[in-house]
Amino acid sequence: MFKITSEDNETGARTGQLHTAHGIAQTPFLMPVATKMTVKYLTQTELLNMGVESIISNSMILTMAPGVEHIKEMGGIHKFMNFNKCIFTDSGGFQMQSPKLFLSISDRGVHFRDPFSGKKTFLTPEAVMKNEIEIGADVAMCLDQMPHTTQGQEDWIQATKRTHAWAERCKSAHRLLEYNYGEKQMLFGIAQGGLDKKLRIKSAEFIEKLNFDGVAMGGLCLGESKEAMFKAVDYQVPVFNKEKARYLMGVGSPEDILEAVSKGVDCFDSIYPTQNARHCNILTSKGTIKIDRGKYAKDTKPLDENCDCEVCKTYSRAYLYHLIRMKEKSVLRHLSYHNVYFTQKLLQKIRVAIKENRFKEYKDEFLSSQTP
């Protein structure tokens, strides 16, 4: 299911292939986020043209709208949204941090408020597994309880304990479902542990023992310091079986991706490129620029002179600035397109650099080119 294709000599970076029911996804990769079955402001064709081989949706949100039955009736998630590449579905662990959605939690499961109907929904690990297999994701994520990094030790212990119990339940429910449905779906376990060294290691060991198809590190990139986040990664990565794909959830930014890749992380998902685009923060080869600033009003250069995306080849900063001033929605598409393209190209360059054994050099070169 996961095959390492090359390893960097100097760092922990590696390239690999995640073999899924919908093609091979080259790792390391960054999944654009399609929570409601669309990457905001981009089309599926645009994603394919950029070389996106995997995206992530959210089974908890999809369960509420349009509903699992509806997606099944429409031929499953791939057919419904017409995206014939790998699709991950997250489970709802992250949504427990949302005061709008989250109601209560117990060992049995979690109560959410359905934002579409206003009704209460109860999700157990078993129900989440059933939903993810019926939606038809290539990779399902276990239901976990994600403690916030700003919460204390006691919350981390409690949430990690529950995550472990739920991981066991997810694993056995998933095995049975695969048998009953005659389907093969990958299931990734999620390790938690807050920012505590012992807890992070213990959690990685527990998840590793359950022998999932891949392993994820959750509950990070939530406002803690970079140092604390990468320490948690350092604690967990060595515990995981080298042959399994390692997924750092919710990361991100080009800098964070480069750092995590150097530590041996293979998969990422993040709203960073799309959300920043909507806030007019544009990723470029020379650092992030705020394209809504007056200084770009007569700037005839493209967003990034070193980018060969369709937006950079077609429009000037001045024109895009004008669209922002006029509140024209089309600009959100242009900016999202460039940012997602930029990050996808970055990951492509990372993969090439690892294969050519010059990842460290590429990383240093990229970081020094980014002026604040």
Ligand SMILES: [Zn+2]
């Ligand atoms: Zn561009």
